[in-house]
Amino acid sequence: MSRRVVxxxxxxxxxxxxxxLCARAPGTDVTILGAESEPAYNRVLLASVLAGRLAAEATYLARHPEGSVRVLTGVRVESIDRRRQEVRTxxxxxxxxxxxxxxxGAACFLPPVQGLTEEDGRPAKGVVALRTLADCRLVxxxxxxRGSVAVLGGGVLGLEVARALSERGYDVDxxxxxxxxxxxxxxxxxxxxxxxxxxxLSVRVLAGRMATAWTGDRLTLRDGSSVAAGLLIVCAGVVPETSLARDAGLRVExxxxxxxxLRTGDPRIHALGDCAEVHGEVSGLIAPAWEQADVLAGVLTGEPRPYTGTRTITRLKARGVDLAVIGAGESEVAGAETVVLTDPARGQYARxxxxxxxxxxxxxxGLPDSVxxxxxxxxSEExxxxDRLSLLMGRAVAGPAQDPGSLPGQTVICRCSNVxxxxxxxxxxxxxxxESELAExxxxxxxxxxxxxxxxxICRWLRAKHEQPDADAARSGDEQDPPVDHASPASSRRGDHRDPVPELLAP
Structure with a gap:
């Protein structure tokens, strides 16, 4: 009997x-239970949907091969019976x-603002707590x-949403x-x-201002001022969804x-992504979720390795603004040499x-050439x-790792979509x-x-790499094309054990 993973x-x-799991242990019986009615999609791209640059369907993740995974959408799990090892919907x-x-995953945090929620805890009239594609449709x-829109929360998502709506002609506070x-x-x-x-870019940031009340068309602030808005979008952080684990008697902080x-106190139950607390931290970012999935797949298929953290790079997805936060960002690192460059007149800052x-x-x-x-x-940890200043100004190169041919096949090029x-x-x-076809x-x-x-x-490199064998074949009288891997796209993802296109990927 195949191993059952729910x-x-x-x-x-x-x-x-x-x-x-399908790539590494094809006989595994995998069932996914999704509360949303949508197919799996990439939440990182929600702001692009709001801006109108992407259709909702363009965020969908690749479907699993036919017959490999049972996916049940629109299903809510009510309880976990650890003794019987059963889940009840x-x-x-x-x-x-x-x-x-x-x-x-996680749910939107709704701050204690008068009038923000109904008695049952749902967002009040004129309020959308943004977390899902369904929420994008509500927006x-x-x-x-016409008129203005307000966003409550000036973190990454809040600013991305604000800029997405300003692209469409709205003034956003x-x-x-x-x-x-x-x-x-x-x-x-x-x-x-x-x-x-x-x-x-028509986005006004009111920082250090606490909201106290929502009246349906106006947000009142603690200093007595107010913001008129035809719609209030809440992006004030998230709360890990832990109720199932708590009710099952698992440890939750x-x-x-x-x-x-990625094991809980019950060796048969694991957690990953936005709901998991590893090494005392809940990440809330997409890159750790990808890496944790890779680690857990190894654990479940008999090739365990510990999760030691993820090297993160956060890019603000706001058209017209170029911002990257890499690794420790502005946090102090003991013993580190720190260089700071600021040019307010040109809107540039580097640390x-x-x-x-x-x-x-x-x-x-404001320094895209250096990112x-x-x-x-x-x-690469090279x-x-x-000359640190030349590096920050984009005049220094990173070294041989910039050559696409020297990059390992598993190198993540697009962090937003794990490509x-x-x-x-x-x-x-x-x-x-x-490039446009590769993007699609x-x-x-x-x-x-x-x-x-x-x-x-990489597109330029692939073109040159592909044309060279053709030229060599023509000279030798052999007109065969290089072999194409016809396996599922999943086979080329990080953590898999075979290289699907060795002819092109070899340096």
Whole structure:
């Protein structure tokens, strides 16, 4: 009898785990239970949907191969019976498991603002708490014909949503209780410069202003002022979905507590993604979810390795603003050399932290030419050039890692959609020969856009790599094309054990 794995949650983390289990252990009986009626999709792209740059369907993740995974959408799990190793749904369906995975994600946090919610806890009239594609449709339905919109929360998502709506012609006020925009990632100087840049794009950031009441068309602030709005969108953070774990008697703090192998106190139950607390932290970012799925797939298929953390790079997906927060960002790193560059007149700010010659953190605002080089140095852990200012100004190169041919096939090129060099090469061999076609096939470049340059370089490299064998074959009289891998796209994702396109990927 095949091993039964039940995954509660059909978000990116649960979907990716199922994809990897099918690739590594094809006989595994995998069932995904998703509360939403949608197929699995990439939440990172919600702001692009609101801006009108992407259709909702363009965010959908690749379907699992026919017959490999049973996906039940629109299903809510009511309880977990650990003794019997069973899951019960709201419809009364009972599913036995050998291994259970909690990938339940997180829900929007609704601040204690008078009038923000109804008595049952749901958002009040004129309020949308943004977390899902269904919420995007609610925003679309409730947007005023003209006038202004308010966003409550000046973190990454709040600013991305605000900019998305300003692209459509709305004046947007962002009310943020923190001292400055994105205060969890940025210091005051960078936060203020970011607010200035957004102000030139019809987004007004009201930082250090606490909201106290919503009246249906106006948000009152603690200082006595108010903001008129035809719609209020709440992006004030998230709360891990832990109720199932708590009711099952599992340890819950901020999230579902797991060890470095993503195991709860019950060895048959694991957790990953936004609901999981690993090493005392709940990430809330997409990159750790991808990496945790890779680790857990190994654990469940007999190739365990510990999760030691994820090297993160956050790009603000706001058209007209170029901001990257790399690694430690503005956090102080003991023993690190720190270089800070600021030019308010040009809206530029940079902070670079180097420890033992390696980049451990950076914030780059208004300096797009430096992002690729600094990101590559951070990812590769190669030594940073001695001329730090040239690196920050985009005049220094990151070294040989910039050559696409030297990158391993599993290198992630697009962090928003978890697209690797393998994925781009596989799409290329299947006929996607231009950057636009690669974007459509893999979703690379459709998020923050920070990967456009490397995708372009890989496209150029693939073209040259593909044409060379053709020329050699013509000279030798052999007209055969290089072999194409016809396996599922999942086979080319990170963590898989075979290279789907060795002819193209070999340096």
């Amino acid at each position: 995954i509660i949650g059909n978000g990116p983390a649960g979907h990716r785990l199922a994809e990897l 709201g419809e009364g369906v009972v599913l036995p498991y050998d291994d259970l995975v909690l990938a339940t 679309e339905d409730r947007l005023p014909v 962002v009310v943020h209780g923190g001292p400055h925009a994105m205060d969890r990632q940025l210091g005051p100087a960078a936060g203020d410069l970011l607010a200035t840049a957004l102000g030139g 901020r999230g579902v507590v797991v060890d470095e192998y 670079l932290s180097v420890l033992d010659t390696r980049v451990v953190g950076a914030v780059l605002l 690729a080089a600094v990101s590559q140095l951070y990812d 030594a940073a050039p001695n 690797t060099k393998n994925d781009l090469a596989t799409a290329w061999l299947r006929g996607a020969r231009e 096939a893999t979703r690379a470049t459709t998020g923050c856009g920070g990967c456009r340059s490397p995708v372009k370089e």
